[in-house]
Amino acid sequence: MNILLVPTIRQIYNDQFEYCVDKRLINLFQKIFVNSKIDIYNNIINNKYDLIIFSGGNNSNVSKKKDKIRNSLDNKVYNFALKKKIKILGICHGAQFLAKKYGFKLQKNKSHIGNHKVFLYINQMKLIKTVNSYHNDAIKIKKSKLVNIFGVALDNTVEAFHISKKKILGIMWHPERYSQIKSFDKELIKKFYATNSIISR
Secondary structure, three states, X not given: OEEEEEOEEEEEEOOEEEEEOOHHHHHHHHHHOOOOEEEEOOOOOOOOOOEEEEOOOOOOOOOOHHHHHHHHHHHHXXXXXXXXXXXXXXXXXXXXXHHHHOOOOEEEOOOOEOOEEEEEEEOOEEEEEEEOOEOOEEEEXXXXXXXXXXXXXXXXXXXXXXXHHHOEEEEOOOHHHOOOOOHHHHHHHHHHHHHOOOOOO
């Protein structure tokens, strides 16, 4: 399978912007999808991709140039993915970007640094998982006919959502940053890719 990663934009010097992807993110998807080919987006895109991943990093507030560049990349790739009906996975910043596309708002939240509990509602079952967090913005919850919110933090902010009609999955934690892949994350991602549905238990 072919995977495209949308990178984080880092500003090294005033006029130097770099496309960056955490090596652990590449390792994660090479282990989940054995023999997959992973590309990093660099202004070229075609319809050979089976899955597009909007990575973490950058700020959803586009006041800084590096965040404006990232926002431009995100929008270009997102529009292409929708047009070609390619499955989309958003992680942390990527999930925030996707949530905003469907009318969700962000709020500052300093309690989402480190591990915290998440309630997951799947197939009429309620699961409690401890996930990692590295973000200062959270997704405010709201009712939506299009978006299935299946993960909620203790403070009632959105941690995971699925948009089946658009083939989109968003998660606010980082599955690549554990020392070993969590079986739940692996099953969730594989189930989404194979069936465009969320994990079943």
